[in-house]
Amino acid sequence: MKNIIKEILLTEDQITARIKELGRMITEDYKGKNLMLVGILKGAVIFMAELAKNIDMPVLMDFMAVSSYGKSSTSTGIVRIVKDLDCSVEDKDILIVEDIIDTGLTLSYLTDNLKKRRAKSVKIVTLLDKPERRKTEVPVDYIGFKIPDEFVVGYGLDYAEQYRNLPYVAALKEGVYSSKTDNVVF
Template sequence: MEEFTKKILVSSEQIEQKVKEIGKEITEDYKGKELMLVGILKGAAIFMADLARSIEIPVTMDFMAVSSYGSSTKSSGVVRIIKDLDSNIEGKHILIVEDIIDTGLTLNYITDNLNKRGASSVKICTLLDKPERRKVDVPVDYRGFVIPDEFVIGYGIDYAEKYRNLPDIFSLKEKKCD
């Protein structure tokens, strides 16, 4: 972390409160429906665990791993499925749980992919949203926080697979050399 400076963008207390609010909204919206949470690994794992505990109806959970970043701070725009779902989603209501949306390319691809598998509905829940980076319009049904176009770490979000364990979300900036 030596080459970076960080500042808290969203505190763990703010995250906890927002997750409870979103969980309550999802509970109301999906009463009487079979809901499957689909977490996008690895970044959404912590958010999805907390969110699932805040939803007061039975849910099933599965995960997908996709890549468009590698170890870079910028998306390549090419989406690859690294780990697919273990479950059949035909006839189920799917809620994609994502850590952050920026360009929208990854979620556009995943949403299209899951719709083609016969899901009853596919909606999107994200903890963080960077609308100013959007290249593809994706409908965000549940949103935690709108953030500026900055690279962030913490609460599941990494830089080169590190810093996911930080309880707050930090803005990460390269240090300038004099």
């Protein structure tokens, strides 16, 4: 697989060390609360598993899958729920677990959606953040790493459903992928 990788941006050691820190902060901040992690499939699966192991208190874990409406949706922000939660969020302290925040449109929609279902609180933790690409303000409470505007794969993130199982985060070689994230249906 190495031949498709341009550069490793974050090594496995860097990622696991940072997730330990995030886990400690979350454990501290959610003391006495009713924490429910909501992982966004499929990209957040590996991050969520590692994060959950580093949260030292009882947590509920559930998942949602969302998809954008067609290609233009990256700019309209209309999101469709493909798989909904199994558990109710009412009176729970929800922490949405995302792989990466890019335009912010997906998370902006999800935060509103979960608040409307009467969650007690809704916060966000993301492994990666590409602040340069933001189209809407969305408060992100915990960020693993800020990265430049490059298309990345690994640690859960895919290109055409591949490379999610890489244990690090890497940029793809030109040719495998041609820089414009807007042209890709995630």
